[in-house]
Amino acid sequence: MEVRLAESYGFCFGVKRAIKIAERSRGGVTFGALIHNPKEIERLKNSFGVRLAQSLNELKSGDQVIVRTHGIPKNDLLSLRQKNISITDATCPYVTKPQKIVEEMSDQGYQIIIFGDIDHPEVKSVMSYSSTPVIVVGNLEELKEKKILKRVALISQTTKQTSKFLEIAHFLMCCAYETRVFNTICNATFQNQDATRKLAKEVDIMVIVGGLTSSNTQQLLNIAKEYCKDSYLIEDEKNLNKKWFVGKKICGLSAGASTPDWIIQNVKRAIEAL
Structure with a gap:
């Protein structure tokens, strides 16, 4: 053949950065799967002693905790900071950007709409930074069934298709009084x-x-x-x-x-x- x-x-900037952080930790603990690749997670465990914790209860005093590339909910991050542990935030900068946008736009009274998968850890992380209820849709048809307010702010999960994001943006600009569109696709x-x-x-x-x-x-x-x-x-x-x-x-x-x-x-x- x-x-x-x-x-x-292959590897993007955020993943490369997170892998280096995990390798340097030599026995660190990732809070949630560091990246979505079980083979690489296994390599980090076998070669560098990096273990995985899926909940706050699995963490103990003295742990070197690494926050996953997809980010974690805001309340979980606050809980981590209250524990006697070392924290290294490996959240991809392309994820922290929509976190900040959602926090700022919701505080200004905009309805937050996210184009993404509601069960994805990145989306859960970003949603948690909103001070108001968030609408998450996977496509334009789902959005058409939602109640759209006068002022909306649209962002996207970093891994979505640009063409479908633009479809949603166009629809919102036609039906909302004010639409703020933030292209957060990596x-x-x-x-x-x-x-x-x-x-x-x-x-x-x-x-x-x-x-x-x-x-x-x-x-x-x-x-x-x-x-x-x-x-x-x-x-x-x-x-x-x-x-x-x-x-x-x-x-x-x-x-x-x-x-x-x-x-x-x-x-x-x-x-x-x-």
């Missing part, structure tokens, strides 16, 4: 999505590598399927199925922002060996 890598793929997300879209048009099959629970990786898969119906999502080379490649000559390869390069290269070599 011929394998073509997307022009932009540049790396946009670049990876654009590169995947371009590559999917040129190949017979697309393979996206990343955590199955990763939002940005799922977005890459959705984009790839628009232009290449034979597109698949895997976590590593063990998930490859030889039947996918029957009759195919060129395979496109991209990866989510939480996917380490060592996994991507393992997948690339496995496909080339077919």
Whole structure:
């Protein structure tokens, strides 16, 4: 098989920063999964002694706590600061930006609308900074069912598609008296999505590598399927199925922002060996 890598793929700035923080901690504790890639989480545990805590009750005095890249709810952060523990905030700067916007806009009386997945930890984190109830929608049709106030502020989960965000922005500008639009989609997300879209048009099959629970990786898969119906999502080379490649000559390869390069290269070599 011929394998073509997307022009932009894999680790983004925020993830690289968080991984370095975790490695330097040598035995630190991440509050929530640091990133959405179980293989990398396992590597950090085995090689650097970094363990995972899913709740405040799992943390004890003296722990070196690392706040996950997606951020945590505001009240959880305040509770951490009241404990006798060391805290390193690895929240991606592209996530702290919408946190601040939501806090400021809600204090000014704007209705907060977030384009995102309500169960995603990033969205939960950002929502917690609002002083008023927040509307979270996954698409334009969901928004049309909501009661829109006169003054609204729109932000996006950092890993969403720009085109769908703009659809929502246009709708709000037509039905609200005042609409404040903040483009909080990460540049790396946009670049990876654009590169995947371009590559999917040129190949017979697309393979996206990343955590199955990763939002940005799922977005890459959705984009790839628009232009290449034979597109698949895997976590590593063990998930490859030889039947996918029957009759195919060129395979496109991209990866989510939480996917380490060592996994991507393992997948690339496995496909080339077919």
